[in-house]
Amino acid sequence: MSDEKEQPGSPAAPPAEQSPAEAQAKPAPPKPPAPKPAVPAGPKKWESTGEVAENGATAALKAKFGEAVAGVKSPCKEAVVMVPKAKLAEILSFLRDDAACSMDYLSDLTGAHFPVNDKKFEVAYHLYSLAHKHSLRVKVQLDDGESCPTATAVWPGADWMEREAHDLLGIVFEGHPDLKVILLPEEFEGHPLRKEFPLGGKQEEMIRSNKYGKPVYLPEDIEEARKIIEEHRHGS
Amino acid sequence: MAVNEQAEKVSPLREIMETREIELNLGPQHPATHGVYRALVRLDGERVLGMESVIGYLHRGIEKWAEYRTWQQATPIFDRLDYVGAVLNCHGYVGAVEKLLNVEVPKRAQYIRVILDELQRIASHLVWLGTHGLDIGAQSVLFYAIREREAIMDLFEAMLGQRLLPNAYPIGGVRFDFPKGWVEVCRQFLEIFPKRIDEYEGLLTGNRIWRQRTIGVGVISAKDAIALSLSGPTLRGSGVNFDVRKAIPYSSYEDFDFEIPLGQNGDVFDRYLCRVREMRQSVRIIKQALDGMPEGELRGKVGKIIRPPAGEAYYTIEAAKGQLGFYIVSDGSDKPFRVHVKSPSFVNLQGIETMCKGNLIADVVAVIGSLDIVLGEVDR
Numbered sequence: 001m002s003d004e005k006e007q008p009g010s011p012a013a014p015p016a017e018q019s020p021a022e023a024q025a026k027p028a029p030p031k032p033p034a035p036k037p038a039v040p041a042g043p044k045k046w047e048s049t050g051e052v053a054e055n056g057a058t059a060a061l062k063a064k065f066g067e068a069v070a071g072v073k074s075p076c077k078e079a080v081v082m083v084p085k086a087k088l089a090e091i092l093s094f095l096r097d098d099a100a101c102s103m104d105y106l107s108d109l110t111g112a113h114f115p116v117n118d119k120k121f122e123v124a125y126h127l128y129s130l131a132h133k134h135s136l137r138v139k140v141q142l143d144d145g146e147s148c149p150t151a152t153a154v155w156p157g158a159d160w161m162e163r164e165a166h167d168l169l170g171i172v173f174e175g176h177p178d179l180k181v182i183l184l185p186e187e188f189e190g191h192p193l194r195k196e197f198p199l200g201g202k203q204e205e206m207i208r209s210n211k212y213g214k215p216v217y218l219p220e221d222i223e224e225a226r227k228i229i230e231e232h233r234h235g236s
Numbered sequence: 237m238a239v240n241e242q243a244e245k246v247s248p249l250r251e252i253m254e255t256r257e258i259e260l261n262l263g264p265q266h267p268a269t270h271g272v273y274r275a276l277v278r279l280d281g282e283r284v285l286g287m288e289s290v291i292g293y294l295h296r297g298i299e300k301w302a303e304y305r306t307w308q309q310a311t312p313i314f315d316r317l318d319y320v321g322a323v324l325n326c327h328g329y330v331g332a333v334e335k336l337l338n339v340e341v342p343k344r345a346q347y348i349r350v351i352l353d354e355l356q357r358i359a360s361h362l363v364w365l366g367t368h369g370l371d372i373g374a375q376s377v378l379f380y381a382i383r384e385r386e387a388i389m390d391l392f393e394a395m396l397g398q399r400l401l402p403n404a405y406p407i408g409g410v411r412f413d414f415p416k417g418w419v420e421v422c423r424q425f426l427e428i429f430p431k432r433i434d435e436y437e438g439l440l441t442g443n444r445i446w447r448q449r450t451i452g453v454g455v456i457s458a459k460d461a462i463a464l465s466l467s468g469p470t471l472r473g474s475g476v477n478f479d480v481r482k483a484i485p486y487s488s489y490e491d492f493d494f495e496i497p498l499g500q501n502g503d504v505f506d507r508y509l510c511r512v513r514e515m516r517q518s519v520r521i522i523k524q525a526l527d528g529m530p531e532g533e534l535r536g537k538v539g540k541i542i543r544p545p546a547g548e549a550y551y552t553i554e555a556a557k558g559q560l561g562f563y564i565v566s567d568g569s570d571k572p573f574r575v576h577v578k579s580p581s582f583v584n585l586q587g588i589e590t591m592c593k594g595n596l597i598a599d600v601v602a603v604i605g606s607l608d609i610v611l612g613e614v615d616r
Contacts, residue, residue, distance in 0.1 A: 046567055048547040075547035076335045105478070106465045107552065108561050108578035124563065126550050126578070130462065130478055137550060157465030160586050168299075183292040183615060192300050193574075199304050 046114045050075035057129070057136045060100040065091060072139065080137045088140050089149045095127060095138070096154050103127035103136060106155035111165045115195045120144045121171055125151065147172040168193040257285060260597070264293055268371045268601040271611030275588075275600065282596045287589050291582075294615040302575045307333055307542040308407060310572060315401040317579060318613040320363045323356040323392075323404045324555040325613075329575075330405045331486060332551035332562035334536075336544040337407070342533040345409035346488040347525045351422075352395070352404055353487075353553075354518040354525075358429070359388040360556035360608075361511050365436060368508070368605035372449050377439055384432050387425050394418055407542060409535030419526060426519050426526075433515055441509070450505035454591040454603035457502060461587065468558025469510040470584045470607055474502030480554035487553075492524045504599075504606040511608070543570050557581050557608055579613040 052071035058079050061069045068087055072080040083091050095103040108126040119141035128135045142148055150173040151158040162173040163182040170191035173179060181188070190197055218225040263274035272293035278285040298317065302310040314329045315322035327349060334341060341349075362385040366378035389399040394415055396402035405411070440446045456466075458474040471478055479496045481489040497513035499506025546568040552561040558580025565574040584607050591603045 046546065046573070049545045050547055073547070074549075075545045076338060076549050078550065080548075104462055107559065108550070108563060108576070110563055110576040110578075112565050112574040112576075124548075126561065126563065128483075130476070130483075133483055135484070135550075137548075155465060156463050157583060157586060160582065161465075164582075181292070183295045185292070192297055197300075199300060 045117050048073045048075070048080075051077070053077045053079045055079045055134045055136070056132060057095065057101040057103065057127075057134055060098055061091065061095070064094060064098075078137060079135070080139060082139050082141065085140050085142065085146070085148065088138075089151075089153075091138065092125070092151055092154045095136070100132075101136075102129045102131050105130050106151070106157050106161075107135070109151065109158050109161035109165065111169045111171050113169055113194045117141075121146075121169065123148050123165065123171060142171065147174040149173070150175040152176055167191070170194065255280075262600065264290070269604060270367065270609055271614075273585075273604070273609065273611055273614070275604075277592075277597065277600060279597060282598070284592045284595055284597060284600060287592055287600070289585060289588060291585070291611070291614050294611050296616065298616050299575050299577065302572050304571070306570045307544070307572060310575070311405075311407070312401070312403040314577070315403055316612060317577060317616060318360075318555065318557060318560075318581065318610045319401060320610060321356055321360040321556040322401045323352050324360075324553065324560065326402075326404045327353055327487070328551065328553045328555065328560045328562045328577075330407045331553060332549050332564045333407050333542070333544065335551045336547065336549040336564060336566055337538065337542065339408050339536045339538055341409050341487070341536050343488065343530045344532040345534050345536075347529050348410045348414075348534075349405065349487050350489065350492070350525045351522050352392075352410075354522045355388050355391060355422075357556045358515050358518050359385045361515050362388075364511065364556075364605075364608045368608075369440065371601050371605040372446065374440060374443070374446060377436060380432065380435060380439070384429060391418070391422055391425065394421070406535065406538075408538035409533070411534075413534060422522070423526065426523055429519055430516060433512060437512060441512075447505065449599075449602055450503065450508060450606075452501070452503050452505075453595060453599045454504045454606060455502050456587055456591050460590055461502065464587045464590065465583050466558070466587050467580050467583065468554070468556070468608075469507055469514060470558060470587065472496065473499035473507035473510050473606075475500050478559075480552050480559050484552060486551075489521075491528070492521045494521050504602050507606045541570055543568060552578070555580055557610065557613065558584055577613075577616055579616060581607075581609040581611075581613040582616075585609055585614055 050073045052073055058071065058081055061081060065087065068084055069091070070082045072082050074080050095101045105128040106125065107128045111121055111123045114120055114122065121142040121144065123140050123142065125138040126135065127138065140148060148171055150162060152162065153175070160182060162176055163179060165171050166173060166179050167181050167184050168191055218228060258279050260277045260279055261274065262277055263269040264272040269275070274290040276288045276290065278287065298313050301313060311326060311329060314325045317325045362381040366381035369375070369377035392402055393399045395412060395418055396404055456474055458476050461471050461474040462476060467478065475498050477496060477498060482496060494517045497510045497517065499510050544566040546566055548563065548565045550561060550563045552559050559578070560580055561578030563576040563578065564572055567573040588603060588607060592600050
């Protein structure tokens with residue numbers, strides 16, 4: 001693996017900032033021109049690399065649903081299929097009930113947020129067959145705000161996993177019996193695992209984007225701090 | 237009857253004497269909930285009609301945090317998921333990255349991982365055994381169990397420099413070989429430990445009070461257990477033969493000869509027996525690994541900066557609590573794009589409602605203990 005090589009698409013490092021007083025005291029040395037990136041910088045779509053792997057379950061799926069089910073490339077030879085949202089519920093119950101697949105065990109259900117892709121969300125179902133000992137990942141792509149049919153009717157164990165994905169990514173699972181918060185506090189705003197959510201939470205975002213354009217540290221006095229927060233919340 | 241109706245109407249006690257459901261709040265600071273777990277139990281007298289779990293008190297955003305670190309820097313945080321089984325969590329994460337990188341871990345490193353994993357499994361089961369006994373009223377087991385766990389913690393300290401959260405494995409292999417004399421101490425421990433398990437079993441398995449508190453309590457059928465995605469001893473207590481070490485072998489587990497203890501009835505007692513017998517099997521595995529330890533490198537070929545190819549991998553191991561899965565997504569950079577942890581405690585806790593319905597309120601504590609949950613892993 002070429003580890004130390006510079007990525008061709010990575011942008012040049014920004015010039016170091018200097019205060020005006022320092023700049024006057026000693027003139028900055030002429031900087032070498034920044035190397036132009038070979039590939040125009042810009043968001044690149046996320047796509048998996050590798051090759052498509054097959055197993056008994058993918059073969060049975062292809063035989064039944066044909067073109068609707070597309071094999072997905074995987075760098076570590078896992079069987080992955082992408083299915084259209086309209087057929088998801090049908091495919092999931094087929095996978096559980098069909099004798100050749102018999103995916104009776106839902107190992108994991110989760111989602112991921114890809115802000116650069118056209119369809120911004122993916123939900124992944126990790127299925128395993130206790131009888132045939134093969135596994136399969138079923139993926140479905142969703143737009144922002146688009147809902148996904150629930151899998152709780154097929155595997156009751158999907159209940160909490162879907163609630164978790166709803167909490168952290170904001171994916172709505174249609175037909176879920178009780179889609180309420182599970183890991184976050186009830187009054188929490190936003191979905192932390194979305195890429196635009198700051199690591200430090202809403203308070204960090206507020207401090208970063210305030211009208212002064214620089215960090216503001218909240219005073220120790222709780223009343224004053226609360227006043228600043230309220231002012232920011234309703235002011236701009 | 238007319239007379240009774242008359243009496244009810246006039247009685248001022250009617251309001252309080254009337255039979256009605258009550259809702260009881262168990263936790264989040266209850267010692268028997270093994271952490272900050274809260275259960276809202278609906279009761280008819282002492283009989284449980286239904287319950288609802290409230291979790292998330294220990295949610296630390298570990299999955300989010302990992303996205304802001306490089307692949308190596310993210311390793312130690314996963315020790316904090318299941319903090320009584322830290323080595324196993326670390327194995328799950330580094331295994332997933334190795335799968336995505338397509339790195340071959342040297343055979344010696346794989347065997348060392350098996351030994352440390354199984355020691356950690358015993359340590360985790362010992363904590364479970366002691367606290368589970370304590371919950372049901374068998375206090376003395378805790379002192380015996382912690383004594384043996386201490387010996388394992390000493391072994392970890394000698395080899396890894398840390399007792400509880402050792403950050404055991406780097407990506408690609410293991411960090412250290414056995415220090416001088418470590419193998420002998422480990423073998424001594426393996427000699428005495430089966431006798432110690434006999435001691436625990438002498439205290440519990442035949443104990444009349446223990447049997448009455450556990451047999452037929454918290455029953456879940458094999459069909460329900462599979463449908464609810466339970467895993468580990470919680471699933472095997474219902475008689476389902478699913479152990480990741482056998483089903484999807486990793487880290488050379490196919491080299492070792494061991495059995496998977498199975499229950500029959502899916503009650504608290506069967507789950508207890510499964511875990512106790514698993515400890516005996518772990519001893520067997522460690523002995524075989526020490527005997528057949530191959531020579532060779534400790535780390536595979538991994539660069540200093542890790543940039544896995546764009547793509548995703550799902551890697552599962554058999555942790556002490558059940559199937560621990562890591563779903564990692566890479567965008568080709570040196571930081572994880574997304575890390576999702578399928579934590580066995582979180583999924584196993586889903587089964588608690590099915591297990592507790594129709595039982596007595598005192599049995600809820602027994603059922604929570606038999607699930608072996610760690611709230612750090614439930615909430616992540």
